[in-house]
Amino acid sequence: MKDTVEIRWHGRGGQGAKTAALLLADVAFNTGKYVQGFPEYGPERMGAPITAYNRISEKKIRVHSNICDPDYVVVVDETLLESVDVTAGLNPEGAIIVNTPKNADEIRPHLKGYEGKVYTIDAYRISVAALGKYFPNSPMLAAIVAISGVIDRATFLKEMEASYKHKFAKKPEVIEGNMNALKMVLQEL
Amino acid sequence: MATDISKITEKSPWQDLTEGNKIFAGGTSKYFHTGEWRTNTPVLDKEKCTQCLLCTPVCPDSCIPVKNGEREDFDLDHCKGCGICASACPFNAISMKEGK
Amino acid sequence: MAIRERLSGNEAVSFAIKQINPDVMPAFPITPSTEIPQYVSAYIANGECDTEFIPVESEHSSMSATIGASAAGARALTATSSCGLALMWEELYVAASNRLPVVLALVNRALSGPININCDHSDSMGARDSGWIQIYAENNQEAYDNFVQAYRISEHKDVMLPVMICQDGFITSHAVENIELLEDDVVKNFVGEYEPENYLLNSETPMAVGPYAVSNYYMESKKAQTEAMKNAKQVILDVANEFAGISGRQYGFFEEYRLEDAEYAIVMIGSAAGTTKDAIDYLREKGKKVGLLKIRVFRPFPEKEIAQALKNTKAVAILDRAESFNAHGGPLGSEVTQALFNAKCTMEVRNYIYGLGGRDFRVEDASNVYSELEALITEGKEIENYKYIGLRSED
Numbered sequence: 001m002k003d004t005v006e007i008r009w010h011g012r013g014g015q016g017a018k019t020a021a022l023l024l025a026d027v028a029f030n031t032g033k034y035v036q037g038f039p040e041y042g043p044e045r046m047g048a049p050i051t052a053y054n055r056i057s058e059k060k061i062r063v064h065s066n067i068c069d070p071d072y073v074v075v076v077d078e079t080l081l082e083s084v085d086v087t088a089g090l091n092p093e094g095a096i097i098v099n100t101p102k103n104a105d106e107i108r109p110h111l112k113g114y115e116g117k118v119y120t121i122d123a124y125r126i127s128v129a130a131l132g133k134y135f136p137n138s139p140m141l142a143a144i145v146a147i148s149g150v151i152d153r154a155t156f157l158k159e160m161e162a163s164y165k166h167k168f169a170k171k172p173e174v175i176e177g178n179m180n181a182l183k184m185v186l187q188e189l
Numbered sequence: 190m191a192t193d194i195s196k197i198t199e200k201s202p203w204q205d206l207t208e209g210n211k212i213f214a215g216g217t218s219k220y221f222h223t224g225e226w227r228t229n230t231p232v233l234d235k236e237k238c239t240q241c242l243l244c245t246p247v248c249p250d251s252c253i254p255v256k257n258g259e260r261e262d263f264d265l266d267h268c269k270g271c272g273i274c275a276s277a278c279p280f281n282a283i284s285m286k287e288g289k
Numbered sequence: 290m291a292i293r294e295r296l297s298g299n300e301a302v303s304f305a306i307k308q309i310n311p312d313v314m315p316a317f318p319i320t321p322s323t324e325i326p327q328y329v330s331a332y333i334a335n336g337e338c339d340t341e342f343i344p345v346e347s348e349h350s351s352m353s354a355t356i357g358a359s360a361a362g363a364r365a366l367t368a369t370s371s372c373g374l375a376l377m378w379e380e381l382y383v384a385a386s387n388r389l390p391v392v393l394a395l396v397n398r399a400l401s402g403p404i405n406i407n408c409d410h411s412d413s414m415g416a417r418d419s420g421w422i423q424i425y426a427e428n429n430q431e432a433y434d435n436f437v438q439a440y441r442i443s444e445h446k447d448v449m450l451p452v453m454i455c456q457d458g459f460i461t462s463h464a465v466e467n468i469e470l471l472e473d474d475v476v477k478n479f480v481g482e483y484e485p486e487n488y489l490l491n492s493e494t495p496m497a498v499g500p501y502a503v504s505n506y507y508m509e510s511k512k513a514q515t516e517a518m519k520n521a522k523q524v525i526l527d528v529a530n531e532f533a534g535i536s537g538r539q540y541g542f543f544e545e546y547r548l549e550d551a552e553y554a555i556v557m558i559g560s561a562a563g564t565t566k567d568a569i570d571y572l573r574e575k576g577k578k579v580g581l582l583k584i585r586v587f588r589p590f591p592e593k594e595i596a597q598a599l600k601n602t603k604a605v606a607i608l609d610r611a612e613s614f615n616a617h618g619g620p621l622g623s624e625v626t627q628a629l630f631n632a633k634c635t636m637e638v639r640n641y642i643y644g645l646g647g648r649d650f651r652v653e654d655a656s657n658v659y660s661e662l663e664a665l666i667t668e669g670k671e672i673e674n675y676k677y678i679g680l681r682s683e684d
Contacts, residue, residue, distance in 0.1 A: 199503075199505035199506065201509070202509070203508075203509035203510070203512040203513050203516075204513075206506065206509050206510055206513055208388045208449055208513070209386060209387040209388030209389070209449070209498070209499075209510075210386075210387075210499075210500050210502055210506065210510050211387075211388075211487065211496055211497065211498055211500075212496060212497040212500055213487065213494055213495075213496045214495060214496070215495030215496075216495075217497075
């Protein structure tokens with residue numbers, strides 16, 4: 001694995017792509033890595049396409065530019081495939097993960113000739129099954145961890161449980177559901 | 190840093206100014222005799238004055254001192270001779286004379 | 290023991306504010322600095338610090354109230370960005386000329402227009418002649434460290450000038466990165482209690498602040514102010530050395546990165562310097578002698594020290610993240626060129642404008658600048674004196 005793994009998130013304002021990027025930075029930080037998690041800001045609001053980024057490294061990170069040649073791309077909203085060039089600069093040795101009920105072969109024609117690996121995850125189905133509500137964040141986070149291997153799976157689950165216990169201290173009933181969502185994704189990928 | 194500002198004049202070198210030109214004393218305006226600017230001088234006719242005290246609050250330079258409920262004569266060290274008191278007096282007890 | 294954390298630049302500065310626990314913080318929100326008063330308000334609400342927070346109706350008022358609080362004897366601060374700083378303009382000069390040691394957490398953002406919320410340095414560069422000390426950061430760590438040092442500089446009796454602690458809007462203010470925090474008591478001991486010698490609420494010594502100065506006094510008071518700015522140089526270095534003792538992190542007027550034997554140098558300010566360091570490491574592996582001078586302290590301007598650090602280079606590129614519309618370069622370009630001229634340096638100098646309104650500056654952009662400098666020297670290739678990086682153009 002090269003020194004720094006670069007990940008680009010595509011989502012819509014309000015879907016939590018930024019939060020997912022910050023959560024990934026948190027988890028990677030807790031495993032002792034150097035991290036960056038940052039959104040690309042503009043006047044966008046709820047529903048507008050947004051981009052967020054992660055760099056995860058064994059070394060101190062000094063670069064402060066956006067990520068133009070990512071190793072991985074996560075698409076939190078399938079409808080973005082038509083309007084945003086999500087595979088721009090994407091490393092063919094890397095992968096793209098798309099939140100969709102379709103399979104990879106159905107998605108590939110929409111990826112402008114991208115030749116690397118394509119993964120799909122049905123975050124809606126998983127989220128509703130595990131949580132009873134649609135929060136694509138946790139499933140997509142588990143998907144990027146599973147595919148990229150930036151954090152080993154057991155450590156990821158341990159860190160996420162600690163993080164949820166902290167975050168949902170006042171509503172512990174949702175912790176199990178979130179953990180189940182993560183585990184379902186890890187089993188599928 | 191608190192400096193005796195009476196020692197600072199328009200001839201003082203920059204090193205002698207206070208930091209940020211702060212003034213370390215209260216009520217220093219009384220040392221500045223604006224009365225020197227006066228070209229007309231108010232004169233009080235004590236016969237006509239009823240001690241109504243309408244002149245005192247209109248003076249922009251607080252030059253009409255009041256003691257025991259009665260006004261005293263003008264503070265000519267600071268009176269600029271604006272004549273507002275003369276206009277305000279309902280009893281024509283204040284007149285403006287030319288010069289200091 | 291240092292605390293290993295991950296925070297955004299805004300969180301880092303807010304954390305420093307909480308640790309210092311200043312007396313008064315008036316503030317008005319503006320992107321991208323809004324989070325700073327937000328976080329500090331939360332700290333206050335949670336009882337983690339007891340700063341008096343004053344919500345005001347504009348930045349004109351936030352700086353006015355900061356000045357008033359400082360004149361009254363409080364350790365005061367505010368935070369802002371872009372047009373918020375512009376609305377403070379009049380008060381910036383008042384704070385400096387009244388010699389009030391206030392601190393401003395500035396999150397750099399482009400000035401209108403066109404209206405834009407992203408990073409460049411046009412806000413603080415416009416305020417460069419207001420009499421404030423200006424210290425810039427490359428990342429969240431430096432923003433935190435600079436803020437911890439700010440009051441020690443501003444409140445020093447030889448200085449007594451306001452300090453602006455600047456970081457790049459969004460690029461560092463909203464990016465979560467690793468950081469090493471100092472423990473609360475270490476910060477508190479370092480910064481110390483504020484004990485002003487004179488202040489308005491001291492009934493023992495009545496005083497007046499901000500009197501009118503007729504022509505016979507005005508130039509003398511400006512000279513006194515500029516001497517304080519000169520004095521700030523030594524104080525900034527002394528405070529930095531003491532800070533190194535508690536943190537292990539050494540700061541100066543600027544950082545030299547692989548500059549010692551460099552033939553080609555970039556001079557720049559802020560977050561893009563980190564990006565340039567990666568370009569330097571890449572080019573050094575290919576045998577190119579390239580280096581960086583990253584300005585930390587822009588006011589006072591370390592003229593002689595910069596010229597000394599650059600004197601052995603063959604070509605220097607000065608990268609400005611602000612226009613000055615003098616039609617021949619940016620503000621950093623003007624000042625560095627003057628420094629080199631005064632030191633009788635004769636290397637080639639080029640001025641580039643980059644990153645306006647949040648335009649991305651990438652490793653390749655820095656590499657291209659070094660390539661141009663090399664081509665200028667080795668091939669005699671003509672390179673414009675004043676050039677935009679990453680600009681779309683028909684030619």
